[in-house]
Amino acid sequence: MMLRVALMVLVLCGGQVVSAENWPAWRGPRSSGVVPDRKGPASFSGTRMWKARLEGRACSTPVVWDGKVFVTGLIGENDSVQAFDLRSGKELWRKELGAARSGRTQRIGSSANSSPLTDGKHLYVYFKSGTVAAMTLRGEVTWKINLDEVAHPDKILWDRGTSPIFAGGRLVIAVMQQAGTSYLVALDKKNGSRAWITERPFPTVGENGDSYSSPFVETVDGVETIVTWGGDHLTGHHAATGEQLWFCGGFNPKPERxxxxxxxxxxxxGVAIVPHGREDRVAGIKLGGKGDITKSAWLWSARGWGSDNCTPAAHGNRALMLTDTGKARGTMTMVDATTGKKIWQESLPKSVHTFCASPVVAGKRLYVARRDGTVFTASLTADGMEDLQEITIEEGVIASPVVVDGKVLIRGDRHLVCLW
Structure with a gap:
């Protein structure tokens, strides 16, 4: 039995080793929400924590490099970055980057929904205002642009939420919007100049053209590929040029509006796990090919245990879904990524509250934060979850957990919280 558990965890974690405990991007070092050979706390206590005050509410997830935590947000009426010491929570510096645009709803939106990312030399940030900037890890601005001026105006219905990624040696941002031009743009990391821009003109109805999801990068058919989801289509783009290599439809045939x-x-x-249809549906799509791959790419589809807000944690041939809203909210489902077969399905404690934060797996443990500020951890086994622990940080949480150096960082509405 123990061997089967060890193999299950090894498969989910990919059997790879991380050389340094940094958290450079929203979904971690592999952009998958899974970090093998890393230990976080197995339990929580109010005596093992620090809290650092954040100047303004925002929804972005922190990043960590070399013992420093970087958080985007709001200071007064300006877009901002605050840096903290990971061990103590002491604020190291803060920087304001110009006028912010307030979130359309302060319940689940903000002026800083997009998470920052770092390559260890510079920090890259993106705000609803359109401001994109590169900074040193000491807070010095290297360059700053406005995306609306470099590309196309922001017309998305709610608030910008897509997080930037690195691809092809550049900074890449996806913008998908019903009322405006949808596109991917690549910026030079050294000076912010536009390297390429590719429009993504899929016809959609109602609100379907608006997407707040973030791309991921995968080597597909030997090519570094930017995989992007929105506008009822999954697309693959060449990381060096932005050229669309393939697309997959079939997600909304009716169509719902x-x-x-x-x-x-x-x-x-080699599979994309794609939540769609609000919280009701999820699909496994085989990556690769040329042109329209809709007929050949669908490996499986399922209903009743998808997610509306939360991105799956995935590695090896396993994917872990958190159903975040609706009657099944709090349901965790482990599936075979290639076939969609359920391996196990269990539920977190029932609550009227929903989830926005995506799940994270570190070593053998799961970390999940609920919207009301309840943070859960459990041991993952071959058959489900055990040793469930929880704590409340007593404020709302939208951002996803970060696990580094034996600690869990949670960005709340008012504080950055560290648990160990």
């Missing part, structure tokens, strides 16, 4: 997308897809084992 309010199927905007929030949860991002996750890639593993």
């Amino acid at each position: 309010v199927w905007r997308t929030i949860a991002s897809p996750s890639g593993t084992n």
